[in-house]
Amino acid sequence: MTTLLSRNRDYRLLWGGQVISETGFSTSMIAFPLLVLAVTGSAAQSGLVLGAVAIAQLAAGLPAGALVDRWNRKKIMLACEAVQGLAAAALVAALWWGVANVAMMIAVAAVMGLCRALFEPAEEASLPRLVTVDQVPSAVAMNAARSSAGQLSGTALGGFLFALGRMVPFVFDVIAHVLAFAALLFVRLPPKPVEHRTATPHLGREIVAGLRWVWRQPHVRITAVCAICLNLFFSAYYLVIIVLADSRGVPAGEIGVMAAMLGGGGILGALAAPYLHRKLSPYVLIISVFWALTVLTPLAVFVHNGYLMGLLFAAMAFLPPAANTTISTYQLLLTPDAMRGRLGGVMGVTGGLAAAAGPALGGWLVDAVPGGTAVLVCAGAIAVVTLLATFNPTLRRFPRRVDETTADLPEEPEMLDTKGKSNG
Structure with a gap:
């Protein structure tokens, strides 16, 4: 009998960490346009900051997929969580010191988009090695539910936290990525098969x-x-x-x-x-x-x-x-x-x-x-x-x-x- 997905310790750790991470990300995505409007009063610049996430993710998508097939996928996911946390922390620090500007917000948003471009194919490619073949459909469905839940909760939370203070949503995002990083550390992901390359990778x-x-x-x-x-x-x-x-x-x-x-x-x-x-x-x-x-x-x-x-x-x-x-x-x-x-x-x-x-x-x-x-x-x-x-x-x-x-x-x-x- 196939082991229930709920009993798969490693999948539970990955799934739970990513619920938190995606909630943090969605919180930031709602807070970004509010922050730009508060700092500059420009709706156009708000769209520019949000657009940086999508543009970076699309531009990096194909190279990121190829790099995921080259590199250790767990290390990629860990690095993405760490870098997103550091980027959000840098924005928090800039807001604290009153030096945040639109250029920095665009840079932080682009970093988040790049990290998502790497993380998503790395997680998806790892799924068949983390669960049994019979568990793959349930894992795919649960990941979809997780994304929707994270987006809904983050969207609702972002506006509330921003009302408490401009930097509060981004502090939450930092904490979310730290917790997701910690959960990923304990995920036992079987290594990829050893590849014997006959030519220099291109x-x-x-x-x-x-x-x-x-x-x-x-x-x-x-x-x-x-x-x-x-x-x-x-x-x-x-x-x-x-x-x-x-x-x-x-x-x-x-x-x-x-x-x-x-x-x-x-x-x-x-x-x-x-x-x-x-x-x-x-x-x-x-x-x-x-x-x-x-x-x-x-x-x-x-x-x-x-x-x-x-x-x-x-x-x-x-x-x-x-x-x-x-x-x-x-x-x-x-x-x-x-x-x-x-x-x-x-x-x-x-x-x-x-x-x-x-x-x-x-x-x-x-x-x-x-x-x-x-x-x-x-x-x-x-x-x-x-x-x-x-x-x-x-x-x-x-x-x-x-x-x-x-x-x-x-x-x-x-x-x-x-x-x-x-x-x-």
Whole structure:
């Protein structure tokens, strides 16, 4: 009988530490624009500081994935926690001495983005070595729930702590990273297989090998395209809904609750994901997400209450974690250990680019057409993608399980161990 994930000491330590770390990070992300506004009064500069996190994370994504496959993954995660804690501490010190400025805030935000670009693929690549194969779906789902919970709690906490003092949210962030670092110290992560390289490592070639790997796996490729399309159009839709709610006179408090209910639906969906992963085929799960969004997104045209829109958001957010669990589990177990960091880097960058472009598309739609029409445009785009996905033959043949040893291996011999395959 498979050991319950809750009894996996090392996973519990990693998961618990990252709940705290992600809460601290989300606290800082809410406090940053408030701090910039308090110091400079400029909304544009607030956006510049927040944008530095996303830009740094996207710019470093592909190289970070390749470096994760080179270096010791536990040391990468420890270093990322330590550096984020030091960066937040430097900002606290600057605020204490009254010398904090926008340039420093941008630098701190960029450091945080770089650390996340390294940490996320390192943790994801380590997962199949930290838990059993049967536990991977539950671990993927619990990580999704953790991220949503950390974002929700950090968002709520950030504003409250900032009201106590400008530096208080960042002090909390420092403490959060220290605690996460301490938890990581006690995680027993099995070492990667020993690699015998026949050539000097070349970062550019390793990045290209990762991109080639993703492109040559048809199920990985099609699910990546699906994720890009949904992230793009739903991110646009989300902004359109916020603007539409404001134009209809929905109070700011209701809009906040509405956004929180989206996260709440994601948490509930993540908790249900292991059960749905076991009971439904991958094709049914993936297509259900598309059809649920296709049916639910146009209903916003008729909803004028923030709480009802929040319920609609929660319903939209319920199924994606289960589909993501199925997709991520397949990708992780298909990919050789020596390539998993690059897989995470490629997926992170493609998803991040779509999520970044979505709000820009939503903003353009709001300016170009009335709010209700903008909602229907986004919903129509999602419907078109849904039809294409429904009849896609690759998705229809999406396997329920994968044997790691049957995966195609990277071409570069220097990226393999002595057996030519992953032992993870």
